[in-house]
Amino acid sequence: MGIIEAILLTVITAATPLVLASLGELVTERSGVLNLGVEGMMVMGAVLAFAATQATGSPYIGILAGIACGALFSLLFGFLTLTLVANQVATGLALTILGLGVSGQIGEPYVGMSGIKLQPIVIPLLADIPFLGPLLFKQDLIFYLSIALVFGVNWFLFKSRAGLKLRAIGDSHGSAHALGIHVIRTRYLAVMFGGACAGLAGAQLSLVYTPQWVENMSAGRGWIALALVVFASWRPWRLLAGGYLFGAVSISQLHAQALGIGIPSQFLSALPYAATVIVLILISHNRRMTLINTPASLGKPFVPDR
Amino acid sequence: MRIELEKRANPSTLFSILSPFIALALTIVAGGIMFALLGKSPTSALYSFFIEPLLDVWSLHEIAIKAAPLILIGAGLSICYRSNNWNIGAEGQFIAGAIAGAIVPVVFHDWHSSLVLPLMLIFGMIGGALYAGIPAFLKAHMNTNEILTSLMLVYIAQLFLDWLVRGPWRSPDAYNFPVTRDFAPEAILPEMIASGRANLGFAFAIIAAVGLWIMMRYTLKGFEITVLGQSERAGRFAGFSSKRMIWFSMLLSGALAGLAGISEVSGTIGKLQPIISPGYGFTAIIVAFLGRLNPLGIIAAGLFLALTYVGGEAVQLTLSVSDKVTRVFQGLLLFFVLSCDTLIQYKIRLVFLRFGQSSEGAH
Numbered sequence: 001m002g003i004i005e006a007i008l009l010t011v012i013t014a015a016t017p018l019v020l021a022s023l024g025e026l027v028t029e030r031s032g033v034l035n036l037g038v039e040g041m042m043v044m045g046a047v048l049a050f051a052a053t054q055a056t057g058s059p060y061i062g063i064l065a066g067i068a069c070g071a072l073f074s075l076l077f078g079f080l081t082l083t084l085v086a087n088q089v090a091t092g093l094a095l096t097i098l099g100l101g102v103s104g105q106i107g108e109p110y111v112g113m114s115g116i117k118l119q120p121i122v123i124p125l126l127a128d129i130p131f132l133g134p135l136l137f138k139q140d141l142i143f144y145l146s147i148a149l150v151f152g153v154n155w156f157l158f159k160s161r162a163g164l165k166l167r168a169i170g171d172s173h174g175s176a177h178a179l180g181i182h183v184i185r186t187r188y189l190a191v192m193f194g195g196a197c198a199g200l201a202g203a204q205l206s207l208v209y210t211p212q213w214v215e216n217m218s219a220g221r222g223w224i225a226l227a228l229v230v231f232a233s234w235r236p237w238r239l240l241a242g243g244y245l246f247g248a249v250s251i252s253q254l255h256a257q258a259l260g261i262g263i264p265s266q267f268l269s270a271l272p273y274a275a276t277v278i279v280l281i282l283i284s285h286n287r288r289m290t291l292i293n294t295p296a297s298l299g300k301p302f303v304p305d306r
Numbered sequence: 307m308r309i310e311l312e313k314r315a316n317p318s319t320l321f322s323i324l325s326p327f328i329a330l331a332l333t334i335v336a337g338g339i340m341f342a343l344l345g346k347s348p349t350s351a352l353y354s355f356f357i358e359p360l361l362d363v364w365s366l367h368e369i370a371i372k373a374a375p376l377i378l379i380g381a382g383l384s385i386c387y388r389s390n391n392w393n394i395g396a397e398g399q400f401i402a403g404a405i406a407g408a409i410v411p412v413v414f415h416d417w418h419s420s421l422v423l424p425l426m427l428i429f430g431m432i433g434g435a436l437y438a439g440i441p442a443f444l445k446a447h448m449n450t451n452e453i454l455t456s457l458m459l460v461y462i463a464q465l466f467l468d469w470l471v472r473g474p475w476r477s478p479d480a481y482n483f484p485v486t487r488d489f490a491p492e493a494i495l496p497e498m499i500a501s502g503r504a505n506l507g508f509a510f511a512i513i514a515a516v517g518l519w520i521m522m523r524y525t526l527k528g529f530e531i532t533v534l535g536q537s538e539r540a541g542r543f544a545g546f547s548s549k550r551m552i553w554f555s556m557l558l559s560g561a562l563a564g565l566a567g568i569s570e571v572s573g574t575i576g577k578l579q580p581i582i583s584p585g586y587g588f589t590a591i592i593v594a595f596l597g598r599l600n601p602l603g604i605i606a607a608g609l610f611l612a613l614t615y616v617g618g619e620a621v622q623l624t625l626s627v628s629d630k631v632t633r634v635f636q637g638l639l640l641f642f643v644l645s646c647d648t649l650i651q652y653k654i655r656l657v658f659l660r661f662g663q664s665s666e667g668a669h
Binding site for chain 1: 309311313392394444448449450451453454455457458459461462465466468469472473588591592595628630631632633634635636637638640641644645647648651652654
């Protein structure tokens with residue numbers, strides 16, 4: 001395997017959790033709900049996936065645990081913001097703070113334990129294609145899922161009736177409600193989808209990226225995922241591209257260190273965060289484009305009138 | 307069963323006073339359940355978490371030490387949140403203030419003067435304000451989401467501090483430990499009273515909170531903050547500029563977070579090291595909401611959250627549970643506070659659907 005392939009492989013591994021988490025958040029935000037708890041759901045998914053894998057010996061059970069945990073944890077956010085109409089920004093922050101605390105508590109016995117890595121699934125024939133084969137067709141289940149989900153979400157949002165309804169709710173919950181669409185129910189489902197994706201992203205971290213449990217192992221990726229949604233202007237394909245771009249940036253520090261470039265490691269580690277800020281500036285400075293793209297009801301509470 | 311909300315004609319005064327207390331009670335109940343799940347006796351755990359620290363002078367001082375940054379930052383954040391500016395990067399501004407303030411005792415360590423400490427405090431405030439100025443500028447002039455930018459800057463500040471104390475600012479006589487040289491005695495924030503370690507930082511916190519309370523209550527600026535926060539459009543009609551408000555609230559909260567940062571390193575730690583805060587900037591968000599975004603309420607909330615830090619350390623020693631318990635407590639508390647705040651604006655009704663009875667609130 002050549003050096004370029006090796007680098008691209010690490011980029012894919014680094015990008016997958018970003019793509020997954022931001023894809024979930026994209027659907028949530030399209031329904032008009034801003035969930036800032038991605039970081040918390042992700043880290044909960046990571047610890048539960050790791051714990052379930054340790055308990056059963058099967059990383060596939062771990063994946064399921066991560067997904068279920070993310071979805072359940074997001075329900076907490078859903079109950080507060082959708083049923084009790086609490087402030088979405090504050091509740092999302094609460095979810096992140098709680099997730100970081102609870103995951104640390106749950107993960108305590110697993111610190112320093114070596115994990116079980118999710119093994120790649122080789123797709124026959126396709127995997128033999130030179131260069132592309134090992135990159136795209138000798139990957140683990142979570143990678144395949146991430147790509148399938150991008151296709152699926154894109155189809156759902158723009159080609160299906162349910163997706164049209166979801167977007168209608170995100171753009172004007174009042175009108176959608178008047179048309180008889182179940183605003184709150186749809187939003188609950190969208191929030192749970194976001195949670196499930198974040199949980200799956202977390203599972204990728206503790207089963208593929210670094211198969212072990214480290215406290216706060218999401219390390220801000222949940223927040224970068226939130227920025228990615230803005231970067232992608234709420235479109236799945238752009239999000240895929242953005243995810244890989246960010247994956248490349250976040251992995252560049254490791255390669256730069258390996259090559260012995262004389263920049264302090266802290267500056268390289270800061271790159272993804274700095275890149276996020278710069279990208280946000282580039283994307284948002286055109287106020288009109290931002291207004292057109294953003295779901296119009298994003299972050300606004302909805303109480304059905306009677 | 308379904309939960310329905312009915313908007314109250316006027317916000318309930320009763321519940322706006324009661325809701326933080328209901329939230330506290332619920333948190334304590336949930337905490338008891340958590341301890342029971344961990345196999346510890348809930349009553350003795352809660353006793354050593356919440357009561358024991360109040361019983362001796364040493365831990366009262368510890369509470370004051372930890373409450374100081376929480377109140378300082380939380381009071382500043384309340385102004386931000388009231389005006390609808392979501393600065394969640396106070397942790398970064400805290401670090402920026404600590405670094406800027408430490409320039410005097412670390413870089414100019416040969417200079418001994420009674421001006422050192424005042425200069426440090428001023429530098430700290432400027433450092434914090436400038437660092438908060440980045441998301442403020444980006445929001446006001448580049449239309450960039452301040453939540454994400456202010457948070458990203460936290461990670462950058464942490465890494466920058468790490469680089470400083472391992473690189474250019476590392477003390478020549480610390481045997482390669484990643485710390486700066488110890489601050490000289492005149493660079494140390496003095497203690498408030500003789501009985502223990504609590505330093506002037508706590509006094510700063512009280513002064514700042516009371517000052518902001520007076521501003522919110524009696525000045526035009528306070529009115530402007532409230533109006534712009536509730537309706538930007540209404541604010542514009544009154545001639546208030548939301549751009550200027552972004553700058554004002556962010557710089558103010560940044561300066562207070564910076565002051566908290568330099569007070570912490572100067573009063574409590576005495577030097578710079580890679581980690582200078584157990585998450586004060588994030589916990590202060592909880593403080594701000596628990597205090598109902600009211601600076602006086604924030605004093606009480608800050609003292610309570612400081613108690614959870616000290617109590618967390620206590621149960622760590624007495625019951626050998628991990629210090630993560632504190633974070634769980636704090637997260638739960640914010641959840642309960644936010645849910646209970648619903649009671650202020652809405653009446654909550656549980657609707658039970660029986661057979662043959664249609665849902666009355668559907669239309």
